[in-house]
Amino acid sequence: xxxxxxxxxxxxxxxxxxxxxxxxxxxxxxxxxxxxxxxxxxxxxxxxxxxxxxxxxxxxxxxxxxxxxxxxxxxxxxxxxxxxxxxxxxxxxxxxxxxxxxxxxxxxxxxxxxxxx
Numbered sequence: 001x002x003x004x005x006x007x008x009x010x011x012x013x014x015x016x017x018x019x020x021x022x023x024x025x026x027x028x029x030x031x032x033x034x035x036x037x038x039x040x041x042x043x044x045x046x047x048x049x050x051x052x053x054x055x056x057x058x059x060x061x062x063x064x065x066x067x068x069x070x071x072x073x074x075x076x077x078x079x080x081x082x083x084x085x086x087x088x089x090x091x092x093x094x095x096x097x098x099x100x101x102x103x104x105x106x107x108x109x110x111x112x113x114x115x116x117x
Contacts, residue, residue, distance in 0.1 A: 008111030021095030
């Protein structure tokens with residue numbers, strides 16, 4: 001099982017990034033997919049979730065209207081489009097897959113996003 005995140009980097013405030021998480025080794029369409037973020041010395045924060053079918057999404061209040069989560073079940077990939085980025089968005093962004101019935105989950109290693117001028 002692998003979840004491999006990509007697309008992170010350094011961006012100026014107000015800029016955009018698109019993160020990708022490529023999944024392999026499990027039945028992707030049976031899993032709800034989420035993005036979390038982690039800052040040192042702070043609890044891991046749930047950022048966005050998309051259900052297994054893609055029919056429903058949920059966002060943290062801090063990113064509503066700026067971030068969009070989507071998935072392509074044919075490519076076993078989930079995306080996070082991040083617009084109007086702020087310095088407070090700086091974190092390691094981590095992909096999570098949670099089986100829709102059992103709740104069993106997998107985690108990726110994360111990709112660093114730094115928002116700074």
